[in-house]
Amino acid sequence: MTGTVLAILAALAFGVGDFAAGVASRRIHFLFVTLVIEALGVLLVCAALLLTGPPPPAISSLAWGAASGIGSAIGTLALYRGLSRGQMSVAAPLSAVGAAAIPVVVGFLLGDRLSAVAIAGVILAFPGIWLVAKPTAKTTREGTTDGLVAGMGFAVLFVALHQAGDTLWPVAAGQITAVAIVAIATALYRPPLPARLDLLHNRGWVLAAAVLSIGATIAYFYASHLGLLTIAAVLASIYPAFTIVLAVMLLHERPSRAQLAGLIACGVAVTAITVA
Numbered sequence: 001m002t003g004t005v006l007a008i009l010a011a012l013a014f015g016v017g018d019f020a021a022g023v024a025s026r027r028i029h030f031l032f033v034t035l036v037i038e039a040l041g042v043l044l045v046c047a048a049l050l051l052t053g054p055p056p057p058a059i060s061s062l063a064w065g066a067a068s069g070i071g072s073a074i075g076t077l078a079l080y081r082g083l084s085r086g087q088m089s090v091a092a093p094l095s096a097v098g099a100a101a102i103p104v105v106v107g108f109l110l111g112d113r114l115s116a117v118a119i120a121g122v123i124l125a126f127p128g129i130w131l132v133a134k135p136t137a138k139t140t141r142e143g144t145t146d147g148l149v150a151g152m153g154f155a156v157l158f159v160a161l162h163q164a165g166d167t168l169w170p171v172a173a174g175q176i177t178a179v180a181i182v183a184i185a186t187a188l189y190r191p192p193l194p195a196r197l198d199l200l201h202n203r204g205w206v207l208a209a210a211v212l213s214i215g216a217t218i219a220y221f222y223a224s225h226l227g228l229l230t231i232a233a234v235l236a237s238i239y240p241a242f243t244i245v246l247a248v249m250l251l252h253e254r255p256s257r258a259q260l261a262g263l264i265a266c267g268v269a270v271t272a273i274t275v276a
Contacts, residue, residue, distance in 0.1 A: 024206050
């Protein structure tokens with residue numbers, strides 16, 4: 001049950017953090033937003049390591065952590081680009097499809113066995129996410145490709161963290177790897193420098209996104225070790241529901257009936273997995 005609760009908290013933090021990053025990415029180039037968020041994540045996870053003080057794990061655990069950082073960097077860059085140029089109700093939900101599907105397959109191959117109720121919840125989650133992700137005729141499709149690439153990246157993040165050790169060192173290794181990749185991408189692309197006024201107006205959104213992003217990663221990391229990979233990944237992948245709710249409330253985006261049905265299906269799926 002602890003792993004389930006942590007996975008749901010990870011979904012909440014991922015969803016709200018993506019909303020905050022999406023708002024900032026509409027005013028500041030997404031590369032700068034991603035770089036600052038990942039860099040702040042390094043500082044936060046290192047501070048957590050200083051407080052917990054575990055010894056460094058085996059090289060294999062750090063290698064899995066670095067792999068998670070590659071997935072995180074690819075997923076975050078693609079997602080924030082999608083959020084910056086397409087509606088939040090397209091890019092964020094699509095990123096969840098791959099993020100949920102691939103770890104479920106990997107979890108099954110690794111030996112995850114679920115109860116009948118939990119299996120029903122997992123099965124119901126996929127059409128729920130699909131319906132949430134389905135664009136309407138009035139919805140821009142610019143973020144579609146970005147959302148799918150982001151889902152692949154986040155799937156790598158989820159699987160790699162599950163395979164890593166049970167201390168925060170792999171998370172730190174992943175954050176450092178992600179910062180390096182995003183820094184290289186920023187240097188190669190050379191986006192225009194953000195205006196000072198834009199930085200001041202959006203510093204709160206960026207800081208909130210950074211805290212929520214690393215908090216979500218840590219919550220998922222422990223959830224995947226305290227429970228099954230399949231359950232942790234599926235529950236964490238419900239995060240677009242929170243992004244959409246905030247987009248509707250604060251940005252006045254209009255979800256379709258299919259997306260509303262998807263939100264309900266995701267809610268039922270979470271309930272089934274939780275009570276299983």
